[in-house]
Amino acid sequence: MNGLIVVTDRAQARHGLVRTIARAVEGGARRVLLREKDLPADARRALADELRAILAPAGGRLIVAGPDPLGGDAVHLAAAGPYPPPVLPLVGRSCHDEAELARLTTEDYVTVSPIFRTRSKPGYDAELGLTGLARLLGRTAARVVALGGIETAAAARACVDTGAAGVAVMGAVMRAPDPAALVATLIGAVAEPAR
Template sequence: MVTPRLIVFTDRRQAARPLDEVVNRAIDGGARVFVLREDDLPAAERAELAARLGAMVAGAGGRLVLEEGPELRKCHGLADLVGAAEDGVDLATLSPIYPTRSKPGYGPPLGLAGLGRMALAVSIPVYALGGVDSPARVRDCLDQGAAGVAVMGAVMRADDPARFVKELLTA
């Protein structure tokens, strides 16, 4: 898998408009890697959504990854990152870096210092997740050694997902 600078996680419940439209507009802004969450959907409905969004993303030269797929690991500390690296995953998210409205129950934010220490301790690309809601925060995460950022709520809730994604990628 090519190492992208931005990964967009889906969450139709937070989306300000239909999920297909949010994903399409995020693609217009330059996003090329998406992670399908939506694990509360019945299997057949989730499979149909994955096929539809996957075709949309692939048509733009991107990739849709299933949240539970083998390419990605969601980590909340150094032990999780080390395990992901040992398992040979393609990339890992580390969260939460900042306070976040989307996932408030994962303990205190790790902060930029925690991100820097942990991202540099493993050989796989680590993506900052949680509260990355501005270009300034993207730059701060990259400065600490993150391979990129992963965003969910801020893209899902954006008035203009294309513009917001473009701003994040420009950072």
């Protein structure tokens, strides 16, 4: 894993979702988290297949939000469940506080959010900040990926310097004029040696 998970949001995808993900993969993205939970099941499965075809030549992996991997082998679960998680090669979970972290069992990684105020969820003001991220990192042995409002290389680096294993980015990549360039910049920022 290169320290970055790109999270989909077709409503924000400036160049269309499939093209945005293709460009993100060109920039070095190797993990993509498919959300799009409002799509009908058949359309969501077809989109999953299309994104897997983009990721496969680069050795990437599609992670599907929800308990059904849609024909794949990786899921990202909500904090609320299901428990125990399904047995798959890669399982992640969303967490926002100590109580949710305490419920982790066999998950491979966890996203902690929101780190910063995010344009993707207007009106959602309860940001953790780097202090909150550091506090939650101290409450789990799980691999933690910071999520929420990470729009710049400096913000991504600050999360990694605080102790996160990586970052997950949605809006900034979806809205980027050049998703490949932004992804390359973010990967470079999280891969720099510790300061």
